[in-house]
Amino acid sequence: MTTNRPVALVTGASSGIGKQTALALVAAGFEVVGTGRDTSRVAPLRGVTFFDLDVVSDKSVSAAVQQVIERFGRIDVLVNNAGIGSIGAAEETSVEQAQGVFDINVFGVMRMVKEVLPHMRARGRGRIINLSSVQGFIPAPYMAVYGASKHAIEGYSQSLDHEVRQYGVRSLLVEPAYTNTGFEANSAKPATPLQTYADQRRIFDRLMTEAIKDGDDPAVVAKAIVTAATDKKPKLSYAAGPMAGRARLLRFVPAWVLDKQIRTMNKLTG
16 A cells, blocks of 8 residues: 555654544644554554554564554654653662663664665655653753763764755754653663652652643644654744743753753752
C-alpha cells in the first residue's frame, strides 16, 4: 500500500504530547503512524496507525521503520517525541541511570534518524523534528541528567541540519516549557538519595509539581510541531507556547542575571 498524502511518524504517541501531535497531524492532512512500546494497550486514535517500537533497540527501530515504508511507501516527517525525565541531584544519579536516560532521549533519536534518513534522502525531501526543551539551553538544578540529554539533542539536531539540508531534508527543534503531562510521575528518581540534598529536593519537587500542573496543554506543543512540519520556510527551532517563548529570551540576558534568576526561582541558598 502506498499513499499520495504526506506520512508522519510520531514516536511515543500513546499519551501526552505524542498523542496530541498525532491527532494534530491527522487534522493537518497527514497519514500518521504512532508508536509505543506496547500498542496493544493503547486506545485507538482516529486516523492513526500504531506500530510497536522501542527506541532503545536497533532491531525494533529497524522493524518499525520498515513497517511504515511497506505500508505507506514513504516517510515525510519524523517526530522524535519518545523520552523520559530524570529528577534528582547529579550526585544522587548513578551513571547507569544516566545512561538509561541518554539511551532513550539521545541515542533513541539517533537510531530513528539513521533509519529514516536514507528514505528521506532518496526522495529528496523530509523533516526530522526533535523534541527538545527549554532545559536544552537553560540549566535546571535537580535535573542535570535530563538537561544534559536535551542539550545534546540541541547540538545534534543543529549539526544534523547543516549536513542534510542539501538533500532536501531539514532537522528542526521544538522547545516546550513546562507541559501538563505525566512528566514528573514518569521521571526516573534518584538512584541513591542523599540526605544532604533532601530538603532542597523536596522544595524542587513541589515547585515542579506546581509548574507542570499550571503548564501548557500538550496541544500547544502539538501545534508547534505541526507548524515545524508544514512551514514553507522552516526555522531551526520553534518555541512551543508563550512560556517557552519568554524562556528563550533568557539566552540574551547577562550570565549573572540568568544565574540569579535561576537561584531565585528554585529557592536556592548560597
